[in-house]
Amino acid sequence: MLITKGIFERKIPEFNAANCIIEGIELMDEEKFKEFSRDLLKDRDFIKDRQDEMYIDSAGQVHGLLALNMDSGDGILIDSQGYDYPRYTAFLPNIKSYIDNHISMVVDKIIEEATNNSSNGSWVIYFDEIEENHGLIINENNGIGTLLLAELEEREELAELEIGDNCFDMMFYSKHLNFIDDEIEQNMKM
Numbered sequence: 001m002l003i004t005k006g007i008f009e010r011k012i013p014e015f016n017a018a019n020c021i022i023e024g025i026e027l028m029d030e031e032k033f034k035e036f037s038r039d040l041l042k043d044r045d046f047i048k049d050r051q052d053e054m055y056i057d058s059a060g061q062v063h064g065l066l067a068l069n070m071d072s073g074d075g076i077l078i079d080s081q082g083y084d085y086p087r088y089t090a091f092l093p094n095i096k097s098y099i100d101n102h103i104s105m106v107v108d109k110i111i112e113e114a115t116n117n118s119s120n121g122s123w124v125i126y127f128d129e130i131e132e133n134h135g136l137i138i139n140e141n142n143g144i145g146t147l148l149l150a151e152l153e154e155r156e157e158l159a160e161l162e163i164g165d166n167c168f169d170m171m172f173y174s175k176h177l178n179f180i181d182d183e184i185e186q187n188m189k190m
Helices: 030-037 095-117 127-134 144-153 182-189
Strands: 020-028 062-069 075-079 088-092 122-126 158-163 167-172
Touching: 020 030, 020 144, 030 062, 062 088, 062 095, 095 122, 095 127, 095 144, 095 167, 122 127, 144 158, 144 167
Parallel strands: 020 062
Antiparallel strands: 062 075, 075 088, 122 167, 158 167
């Protein structure tokens, strides 16, 4: 049996879905998410503190803050329009699996780049590089960085991982490195 949640509209001619960009994620456990979702018109500090993450850009894309239930995987995308409560919302059932998959693919690409280009196992990737190359915005306490860090920590290729002010500083086990220096390769052929 496949079970999910949905919001149904009566007799609508089409869905008016907007392109949405998740600028940040507020990670919640089941209890906190239930409390939040049962009183959506209440002012919230996490919304007040992150209003800059919620806006509509010149292309009409909604930039929002996702309240994510880490237990069930459901989420509520918020565009507060400058208010301290979720003035506009979209319910996103099972969004966590989509986010987890996306984060995992980004980490795969980061690790592939690092292991193919590092001669000594040391690799630093800056948050602005991640945003530019992979579309993930990492700011202090925006939730996306937390999920990315958790995924990196699970990877067997990494021997060490440190978080800098604006980067992840990584050290890989040598057995996972694919880098071959041109000079070394020439010497191997002789």
